[in-house]
Amino acid sequence: MEQRNRKNFAAKVAIALTLTFTAAVPATLALPAGQAHAYSVSKANNVIKMGNRFLGVRYQFGAPSGVTNRFDCSSLTQYLFKKQGVYLPRTSSQQSKKGKYVPISQLKKGDLIFFKASKTSGSRVTHVAIYAGNGKMLHTYGKPGVTYSYFNSYWKGRYVTSKRFL
Structure with a gap:
């Protein structure tokens, strides 16, 4: 009986130490390198909400990082x-x-969501958009500037891959 109590006590101590240590370590350090964090709904909503403030901002290929009076597709995603x-x-x-x-x-x-230039241009990525839910994506290109488009339109035939960062 005494040996079983010692085992139970040791198990409780191990659990308490694990919980204490895990709580003391920031989440960014608790995960192994390269492992993604859990999906964040609030961060995703914030990205879309902030993106809405830039609707209509003009497109410029190669727009510099951090500039908000013009974007290209990847400077927009990078900024947001x-x-x-x-x-x-x-x-x-x-x-x-x-x-x-x-x-x-x-x-x-x-x-x-990542796209190629045309249906026949191989799989080289040349465009990126942010999935906004309900089949829509937020991105920037050409004359409309920052805008929403439906994924199942022109863009679906140019799809290459999609990735989660949040």
Whole structure:
């Protein structure tokens, strides 16, 4: 009986130490390198809400990072995600190589969707958009500037991959 009590006591101490240590370590340190954090609905909503403030802002290919009076597709995603503490590379091609792959059927608000230039141009990524829910995506290109488009329109035939960062 005494041996069983010692085992129970040791197990309780181990659990208490684990809980104490885990609570004391920031979440960014508690996960192994390269492992994604749990999806954040609030960060995704904040990205879309902030993106709405830039609707109509003009498109400029190669727009510099951090500038808000013009964007290209990847400077827009980089800017909006940085405001949520997520640092993305500068180009859509570089961004497409990061994050956690998500199939189209499992897209959530805030996921990034990557596209190629044309249906026949191979799979080289040249455009990025933010999934906004309900089949819509927030992005910027050409004459409309920052705008919403439906994914199932022109863009579906140019889809390459989608990734989760939030």
